[in-house]
Amino acid sequence: MTLADAAIAQPADHGGLFLGLISGTSVDGIDVALMSFAPQLTLLAGRTVPMPTDLAQEVLRVSQSDARIALDDLGELDTRLGQAFAAAANEVIDASGVDRAAIRAIGSHGQTLRHRPSGDAPFTMQIGDASVIAERTGITTVADFRRRDVAAGGQGAPLVPAFHAAIFRDARESRAILNIGGIANLTLLPATGQVRGFDTGPGNGLMDAWCLRERGGRFDRGGLFAASGRADADLLARMLADPWFALPPPKSTGRDRFHLEWLESALSGTTPAPADVQATLCELTMQTIVDALRTTQPATDRLLVCGGGVHNGNLLTRLVAALPDIHVQSTAALGVDPDLVEAMAFAWLARETLAGGPGNLSEVTGARGLRVLGAIHPA
Numbered sequence: 001m002t003l004a005d006a007a008i009a010q011p012a013d014h015g016g017l018f019l020g021l022i023s024g025t026s027v028d029g030i031d032v033a034l035m036s037f038a039p040q041l042t043l044l045a046g047r048t049v050p051m052p053t054d055l056a057q058e059v060l061r062v063s064q065s066d067a068r069i070a071l072d073d074l075g076e077l078d079t080r081l082g083q084a085f086a087a088a089a090n091e092v093i094d095a096s097g098v099d100r101a102a103i104r105a106i107g108s109h110g111q112t113l114r115h116r117p118s119g120d121a122p123f124t125m126q127i128g129d130a131s132v133i134a135e136r137t138g139i140t141t142v143a144d145f146r147r148r149d150v151a152a153g154g155q156g157a158p159l160v161p162a163f164h165a166a167i168f169r170d171a172r173e174s175r176a177i178l179n180i181g182g183i184a185n186l187t188l189l190p191a192t193g194q195v196r197g198f199d200t201g202p203g204n205g206l207m208d209a210w211c212l213r214e215r216g217g218r219f220d221r222g223g224l225f226a227a228s229g230r231a232d233a234d235l236l237a238r239m240l241a242d243p244w245f246a247l248p249p250p251k252s253t254g255r256d257r258f259h260l261e262w263l264e265s266a267l268s269g270t271t272p273a274p275a276d277v278q279a280t281l282c283e284l285t286m287q288t289i290v291d292a293l294r295t296t297q298p299a300t301d302r303l304l305v306c307g308g309g310v311h312n313g314n315l316l317t318r319l320v321a322a323l324p325d326i327h328v329q330s331t332a333a334l335g336v337d338p339d340l341v342e343a344m345a346f347a348w349l350a351r352e353t354l355a356g357g358p359g360n361l362s363e364v365t366g367a368r369g370l371r372v373l374g375a376i377h378p379a
Contacts, residue, residue: 016104020347025182082132107350154367180309223314229275
């Protein structure tokens with residue numbers, strides 16, 4: 001796949017290829033994207049490699065806000081995730097037929113366990129040992145992208161808007177990019193003016209967790225579980241009353257805030273039918289996205305959707321109905337695989353790091369300025 005029309009802001013070219021890795025808050029798999037950036041941005045190979053079930057379950061357990069983990073267990077989880085990321089990278093490289101010596105660097109987002117960008121001692125924690133990745137792939141690995149932005153007073157997220165702006169911005173129309181992962185986030189790309197971006201709240205994460213508990217499935221395939229129920233207005237109102245939704249951008253969040261215990265608190269002892277709860281969670285995701293877009297960029301012409309939520313037909317139908325004046329479509333319509341946009345972004349961020357270029361947008365994250373992001377682990 002070639003993005004022939006992509007207007008990439010090119011730093012001094014290092015030559016070579018770059019590979020991006022990310023496991024999002026849904027923990028459904030490791031997205032891998034092998035990229036070339038010269039003479040034009042090209043996806044050479046990419047796929048989502050399933051996360052080992054036991055590893056995914058442990059990540060989901062310790063991602064909850066009240067979870068506890070021993071230091072020895074945390075160290076082992078860090079290593080096991082690094083091994084899984086390395087295995088996923090090697091699988092895609094080997095299948096691509098590309099000489100790994102041509103790959104300049106891997107950009108690994110890691111797996112978020114905690115995201116606390118506010119308070120007296122703000123922090124964000126992504127694990128998946130980059131030294132293990134570098135050792136097992138033989139490729140320089142750039143990781144730990146978020147903490148420098150947090151140290152500079154920013155949210156550390158979202159970081160992908162800079163990449164969105166590079167490949168999706170169009171001076172002929174105002175666009176928004178909607179990534180629906182475990183958490184949903186928006187990038188605002190007006191035809192002219194400043195790029196903005198922020199998290200809107202739960203994406204797939206709560207729906208996935210409820211579906212797993214009630215149906216035994218890791219996600220609601222096609223949104224059919226939600227479509228079989230009816231949204232509960234009282235439950236929706238209690239969830240929307242969470243003060244986080246009223247915060248202005250810049251803002252970000254994670255599964256450590258929006259999780260099953262949060263949902264149980266909103267249920268307040270009531271017992272709606274499981275399908276009705278799922279329908280309400282879908283409504284929550286849809287409504288918070290729509291409210292955020294209407295508030296921050298009401299004159300949007302086109303909404304491009306990526307992330308796992310693009311496969312939830314019920315959610316997409318709800319979004320289209322709620323935004324009749326906006327053209328809503330998958331990024332696939334522009335030749336960009338919606339499942340790999342974030343992995344592509346971390347390949348791009350690794351390239352920026354090696355070039356000494358900034359990876360954040362301070363107007364998005366709230367940092368005190370542009371910063372070179374990431375720690376470099378040489379091969």
